[in-house]
Amino acid sequence: MATRIDLTLDCADARPLAAFWKTALGYVDEPPPAPFATREEWAAHFDPPEDDPDAADPAGGGAWLCDPDGVGPRLSILRVPEPKRAKNRLHMDIRVPGHGGPAERWERIGAESRRLVAAGGRVVTEFEGHHVVMADPEGNEFCVAAAPA
Structure with a gap:
């Protein structure tokens, strides 16, 4: 187990x-x-x-x-009392459904990224066609990507 x-x-x-x-x-x-x-x-x-x-x-x-x-x-x-000082050594990946072609998956990644920006996150870097690196409201990095098909 x-x-x-x-x-x-x-x-x-x-x-x-x-x-x-x-x-x-x-x-x-x-x-x-x-x-x-x-x-x-x-x-x-x-x-x-x-x-x-x-x-x-x-x-x-x-x-x-x-x-x-x-x-x-x-x-x-x-x-905690101390501020965040550096890039996370561990981060979460938020996975959107991975079915469909590359353009369809990339559109779902973009839609999820936009939803999370509206919720208070921000885009850090886009790796077009693959994933988006984002940060939450306190700067903790995470990625938005497609799940394996």
Whole structure:
């Protein structure tokens, strides 16, 4: 049996980044772990360090997302104090359907890229006919490409 993975994105502001990734991936807010009714209730049961600037925000500036079908990895988005400084060493690829000819696949990649720009992302580089490198609202890189046919 394969090991399941979760992905974690560090950020400066979790709420808008979570909104972007929910739009990009079709994910939803993950319910809090049992027996807690809310994420805030769950986070409040931890004893934050006295010098923690997020202590007033019981969720610590985080967001937890999941695939509503339970297929994709969970995504945690956590506020950190330091800014992003360099290119990601690991990134996500968002895959559009790979059927059809090259022009049809490229049109689907373009349509998805435009949808994600409207959601707050930006195009970094286009590799015409193959994939588009994009960045989310905080500059985390990801690609939009066609799935294998």
